[in-house]
Amino acid sequence: MDQxxxxxxIDHTVLGPETTIDDVKHVLDAAIEYGMNVCxxxxxxxxxxxxxPETTIATVVGFPHGQNAPTTKQQEAVVAWKAGADEVDMxxxxxxxxxxxxxxxxxxxxxVVAAVPIPVKVIxxxxxxxxxxxxxxxxxxxxxxxxxxxxxxxxxxxxxxxGTTGGATVADVELMSAYLPVKASGGIGSYEDAIAxxxxxxxxxxxxxxxxxxTGAPE
Numbered sequence: 001m002d003q004x005x006x007x008x009x010i011d012h013t014v015l016g017p018e019t020t021i022d023d024v025k026h027v028l029d030a031a032i033e034y035g036m037n038v039c040x041x042x043x044x045x046x047x048x049x050x051x052x053p054e055t056t057i058a059t060v061v062g063f064p065h066g067q068n069a070p071t072t073k074q075q076e077a078v079v080a081w082k083a084g085a086d087e088v089d090m091x092x093x094x095x096x097x098x099x100x101x102x103x104x105x106x107x108x109x110x111x112v113v114a115a116v117p118i119p120v121k122v123i124x125x126x127x128x129x130x131x132x133x134x135x136x137x138x139x140x141x142x143x144x145x146x147x148x149x150x151x152x153x154x155x156x157x158x159x160x161x162x163g164t165t166g167g168a169t170v171a172d173v174e175l176m177s178a179y180l181p182v183k184a185s186g187g188i189g190s191y192e193d194a195i196a197x198x199x200x201x202x203x204x205x206x207x208x209x210x211x212x213x214x215t216g217a218p219e
């Protein structure tokens with residue numbers, strides 16, 4: 001896949017707790033140069049939209065653990081949209097899913113989807129789920145009419161969960177793509193990684209290594 005085709009599929013990402021506005025501008029500069037999208041913290045959306053009005057800006061809701069109150073997530077999404085976000089990536093309530101409260105998970109997603117006129121991508125945090133739970137999560141995302149299902153925040157491996165990898169896998173992308181378009185995110189650091197996810201069914205890639213991925217592609 002050449003650079004021109006690949007770049008619009010990349011959400012060049014900076015979401016760490018120490019992210020500054022200069023970090024965000026650096027990501028935006030790279031996105032402008034190569035034709036990528038960005039995914040940035042919500043506190044910087046307004047500044048980013050002013051700095052790079054032609055760039056597709058995604059931000060996060062309920063990030064990274066997903067345990068905000070549903071109303072809070074809804075309000076976060078509205079604030080982000082009004083600030084200039086073009087898309088939001090929301091984290092499901094993983095504990096609710098694991099406890100069998102699938103209706104609550106679906107309702108929460110649907111409330112966010114209904115609150116904003118922009119695409120909602122839903123992070124199900126695959127490293128923390130069994131395959132059966134992944135199926136239930138994807139079904140909830142689909143039923144709530146979200147635009148896309150996303151693998152992971154990339155932060156699960158630092159949350160004290162033994163045995164987690166924190167990122168996307170080919171097997172998970174294949175499973176998820178049976179339900180909705182997939183954004184593969186977490187641990188994707190090279191062109192080869194990205195292509196493996198795309199071949200598995202991913203339509204979007206979230207990565208802090210967006211430049212490396214795109215420049216590794218043939219021109």
